[in-house]
Amino acid sequence: MADHPHKLRYGILSTGNIARQFAHGVQEGASLSTIHAVASRDPRNALTFANTYNIPKPHNSYDDLINDPNIDAIYVALPNNYHHEWTIRALNAGKHVLCEKPLAVTTQQATEMFQAAEQNDRHLAEAFMYLTHPLTKTYIQSIKNGDIGTPKLLRTSFSFSVAYPENNSRFSTALAGGSIMDIGCYCVTLALLVADATTSPGSYPSQIHAIAHLHESGIDDYAAVTLRFPNNLIVSFVSGMTAQMDNTTYISGDNGYIQIPVPWKPPVQNATFHIDHNIPSKQDKLAKPTGSSPNQKQSFNINTPNDKPLYALEADAFADTILNDAPPFITPEFSLRTARILDEIRSQINLPF
Ligand SMILES: NC(=O)C1=CN([C@@H]2O[C@H](COP(=O)(O)OP(=O)(O)OC[C@H]3O[C@@H](n4cnc5c(N)ncnc54)[C@H](OP(=O)(O)O)[C@@H]3O)[C@@H](O)[C@H]2O)C=CC1
Ligand SMILES: O=C1CO[C@H](CO)[C@@H](O)[C@@H]1O
Structure with missing residues (x-):
C-alpha cells in the first residue's frame, strides 16, 4: 500500500441502500476522505454506482476490491451476517475497516474481528454515525x-x-x-x-x-x-x-x-x-x-462544521484517527460491550443466531 495520501481512500463493499448514502455524503462534503472504488456482486451495479457517485474504479468482485492497492480503507456495507467474514478478509488484506452496525452477529465474532485488526495493525470501527455528529x-x-x-x-x-x-x-x-x-x-x-x-x-x-x-x-x-x-x-x-x-x-x-x-x-x-x-x-x-x-x-x-453531511462526518472521523492519530469516535471496548448486551437481549427473546 502506498504512503498515506492527504485523504483516506475508501473502497465501498456493496451498492445497497447505505452504500449510496455514504457515497453521496462523502463525495459531497468530506475533507479527509475520498472514495476510490466500489464493488458489487453484479458488475453492472458497480459500474452504475461508480458513474453516479464519480468513483474512479468499479470492481466486479468483493475480492478485487479488498485487494486493490490504491485503497486504504474498506467501508463494509453488507447485511449483518457478512460483517465478520468480510471485515476479517479486508483486515488481512492490509486495509483499515469501517464496518456498518451492528459490528457482528455475536460478541465472539466481534472479538475475532478486533483480534484481526490488532494482528494486522489496522483500525476497525463500527459505523454508528450519530456518534460523530x-x-x-x-x-x-x-x-x-x-x-x-x-x-x-x-x-x-x-x-x-x-x-x-x-x-x-x-x-x-x-x-x-x-x-x-x-x-x-x-x-x-x-x-x-x-x-x-x-x-x-x-x-x-x-x-x-x-x-x-x-x-x-x-x-x-x-x-x-x-x-x-x-x-x-x-x-x-x-x-x-x-x-x-x-x-x-x-x-x-x-x-x-x-x-x-x-x-x-440529526440534520446538518x-x-x-x-x-x-x-x-x-x-x-x-x-x-x-x-x-x-x-x-x-x-x-x-x-450545525455540522461547513454543513458537512452526516456520513462525511463519520468517514472523516475514522480518517482523522488513521491519518492524524485523532482519538477514535468509537472504541473496541465500547463495541464489545454493545455486542454483549445485544447477545443477552437476543437470548432473552429467543433469537439466537
Ligand atoms: N448507519 C446507517 O445509517 C445505516 C446502516 N445500515 C447497515 O448497513 C448494512 C446494509 O444495510 P442496507 O444498505 O440497508 O442493505 P441493502 O440490502 O440495501 O444492501 C446490502 C447490499 O449488500 C450486498 N449483498 C451481498 N450479499 C447479499 C445478500 N445475500 N442479500 C442482500 N444483499 C447482499 C448487496 O450489494 P451488491 O449486490 O452490490 O453486492 C446489497 O445491495 C446493514 O448492516 C445495516 O445494519 C443500514 C442502513 C442505515
Ligand atoms: O442503521 C440504520 C439507520 O436507519 C435505518 C432506518 O431509518 C435503519 O433501518 C438502518 O439499518
Missing part, C-alpha cells in the same frame, strides 16, 4: 457538566414501519436481521454513552430485561428493553420495524431533562436539543422549582 457530543457534554443533575432515566426508541418487508435483510434470520439488531443497537449505544457520562467509563448493566414480538419471518419486528446500570441509571427503549414512532428521546435527571427530537440521523443544520428545568409535567399547572435552577427551557441548535 456535534449534536450528540454536545448533549453528552451537557450531562457531564451536570446540567440536569444526576441522570436517572433514559427513555428512547428507534422505530418505524418498513414498507416492503419482502426481500429486506432486516426481516431475514439468515442475514441476522430483526429490530434489535437493526436499530435497537442504537439505543444500546446511547444507554452506554449516558452511563459512561455519569460514572467511570466501562460500566455494564446489572440488569437486562427484554421482550419482543416475533414476526412470521422469524425475526423480532418490535421489542422493548429495560437496562439498569450500577450507578442506578435506568434505561427503557423500544425498537420496531412494523410500528411508527417519532423517536424523541428524553434523558431525565433530578435537576431537569434533555429532550432530543432527532437523535439518530439546526440539529436541536432542549434542556428543561422545572417545567411542569403536562398534567400539572404549577411546577415547584427544585434545586438551584429556575423554571427555564433552553434550546440548542447545532
